[in-house]
Amino acid sequence: MRRVCHAALNLLCCYVAAALAAQTETRGGKPRDPVFLGDISNQTVAEGRTVRFACRVDYLGPHKLAWIHYENSAILTVANHVITRNDRISVTHDKHQKTWYLHIADVKESDTGKYMCQINTASAMTVAGYLTVVVPPDIVDSESSGDVIAQEGNDVKLRCKARGSPKPIVTWKREDGNPITVNKTLSVIDHKGEVLTLNKVSRMDMGAYLCIASNGHPPIVSKRILVSVDFPPMLWIPHQLIAALRGNEVLLECYTEAHPTSLNYWTRGDSNMIYDSEKFHIEHKVGNPGYKIHMLLTIRYMEDEDFGTYRCVAKNPRGETDGAIKVYDAGPPATTTIATTIPTEVLDDINNQVLDRSPGARGRKRTQLQSPGKAVDGTLKDSSRPPYADGLDLFEISIGTGHRSMASRSLAALVMVILIINRTLLS
């Protein structure tokens, strides 16, 4: 009896003492020691459910049966009485089955442990069963990171505190499925642990991170943490020199990167901001990732005053940058008044028609011209030739040998000839 009779079991000891007295008194009869009819089955239940332990005893006689929670050193019940103040505990007795039931309602994680069914014989008899309380994983928001904004080059520490039973495993992943760059030498698809440290973050680390907590008991939970990496604008210009012809459409392009998103605009020379108008079309395409912007400025038809320097500008709270694009006159040296007065539509039509005859050259509408050695968007393959040479070759092929001498004349003259021939052929 001494062994189980520690401080917290005082109450039981009182019962035991009383029972021993009773037992001694009834020794005269035909005493028979109690017998357990089997083990106590272990139980695994989800938090909030009700659980029941059964203890079968024969020949209990005048003895008392108590339920004890071993880890808490708590006597829960003695005979039909609930001793603990825990109102989730109750006890029932099925006389026919010789079974004593311990009921625990609304099970909590703290109820986990060993439950002993004990009989107050001279040396106490005990059987025990284990309660495992399963708590699905949960992420403690108050102890976990929220969205983070960091400057490029700084370290970022993300934390996800998970609760549950058994203890959940926390796994980190990037929402876009890309590897997580832990540091310069280590990239991983997933990272295990409540803390994820990103060393010296770069813009590539920007995005949503998920911490996922699981413990084998559904549902698996996750938290989404957005990591923003701020940096000053950067700019890249594919073509800084653009040759253009009067009356033609010209496309100017800049690529920018900035976070937070920069204010992007175009200027003429150093000052005047360019707005969308009949002459200019401005389009800024958001790239992927979203901190990349493709700036496009279309000059719908070049006039004398449109030659010169244009600037694309990008500004954000971290800084500002700009770059220049020079549009220069690629007109043939011997320009005539006819050349400058041919409407763009006519020129476009001619181009389209001529180009349509060359196999596989469909959809080639833009008449943008580039400075030598700079490829545009894949439409002008051999850009080392003079801007108008393309049309010229086709012209020669389609018209025939009789007009080969035309090649030496100006583009304007050629255009006129095409117009005339078209008319002649069709009439």
Ligand SMILES: *[C@@H]1O[C@H](CO)[C@@H](O)[C@H](O)[C@H]1NC(C)=O
């Ligand atoms: C209950 O669990 C304990 C410990 O996990 C184990 O020693 C015991 O054998 C189990 N009892 C039964 C009846 O399965």
Ligand SMILES: *[C@@H]1O[C@H](CO)[C@@H](O)[C@H](O)[C@H]1NC(C)=O
């Ligand atoms: C990168 O991180 C791993 C794991 O934390 C560490 O073992 C390694 O030394 C780090 N490398 C550098 C260059 O910091």
Ligand SMILES: *[C@@H]1O[C@H](CO)[C@@H](O)[C@H](O)[C@H]1NC(C)=O
């Ligand atoms: C060629 O002539 C036809 C008939 O006059 C006309 O419809 C067509 O637009 C002309 N093509 C060009 C490129 O001028």
